[in-house]
Amino acid sequence: MGYLERHAPLKADLKMLLPSVKSVVVVGCNYYGPDQPSPEFQVARYARGDDYHGLMKALLEQLIQALKTHYPQLEARAFVDSGPLLERELAVRAGLGWIGKNSCLIVPGQGSWFLLGALLTNLDLPVSEPFEALHCGSCTRCLDACPTDAFVGPYTLDARKCIAYLTIETREEIPTALRSGIGSHLFGCDVCQEVCPWNVRFAQPTQQSGFFPRAWLSEKRLTELLLLTPHEFELQIAPRSPIKRPKYRGFIRNLAVVIGNSGRRDTLPALAEALERHQSDPMLATHLRWAMEQVEVAAGL
């Protein structure tokens, strides 16, 4: 995530992104969908359907067009995650909610199943009051539930330990000590949001059909996924999906970890076949061998 450092100067001055900027409109898009269909693995809620970057960018472009009919001199730039913006910080300043101890932006009475985006504009819009209260109180559910103990303390995450980083962002090996904590998380993790009382109480299903889970999530077995070829991955899984981010290699690496953690003996033939295929890729071969060992130990072989 070296881009976080490279983008630091741009984050300090929004004029570097839009010289005429006067106001920022911050938006949240609800992505809360039905519960995970597969009993074998979990994919983070935001990643079960279409990639939110494209989906939200298109909505923001519609907003720009609508604003242009009222303000023909409008200059605007839309950002969804891809730009160097501290989106949660901007959301707090725009009065949307507070940053919880799990480091997610929580909207009062609605929860945190929102993806954030921002529209930089040259309009002199009325300024919202920043959200100043913190509503976590004495709760520590998210900190206690994190499977890899990734929180250094309230509001502070060691990203290197977060399952989202380990399964989505890193292109490297997943450290052996952190693999068991990943459990059945194939892509991303929602544990610190699932346990949050604000989500338990207030989550509402999204109306955006683009976020609805894709069929393969309930239809495909772990071992079938492990034996997909790069071409099949590109055709069946990757199109318009956030899951394409770690690419085929990252997907197979994550599958090896989840299968290893399952300890299921019936996965051994597929693991052996995958190892044969990926023998020449040291990163994949290491993970697949590790998975076989885990399964053999669990099966008492």
Ligand code: B12
């Ligand atoms: C890098 C990143 C990650 C990293 C690190 C996460 C983290 N907590 O920082 C990893 C890969 C681990 C990650 C995981 C996830 N992420 Co993420 N991630 C980002 C990203 C791209 C940048 C965040 C960032 O800059 N972090 C680095 C440091 C600087 O952040 P920080 O230390 O918390 O800094 C805060 C303060 O210190 C202060 N601050 C620091 N420097 C400065 C400087 C100035 C000038 C000011 C004013 C303030 C300030 O403001 C900062 C923000 O509050 C944002 C999108 C974006 N552009 O903002 C999405 C984002 C935060 N992620 C998001 C999501 C959904 C997730 C996951 C839920 C995905 C998943 N299901 O697997 C998990 C949740 C993990 C968790 N508990 O946070 C959403 C969160 C939505 C929400 N409701 O809060 C975002 C906003 C993307 C989006 N567009 O919606 N993510």
Ligand code: SF4
């Ligand atoms: S997303 Fe999962 S691994 Fe990351 S901090 Fe939250 S609970 Fe921990």
Ligand code: SF4
């Ligand atoms: S689980 Fe509790 S401490 Fe964590 S963000 Fe939600 S309310 Fe705050």
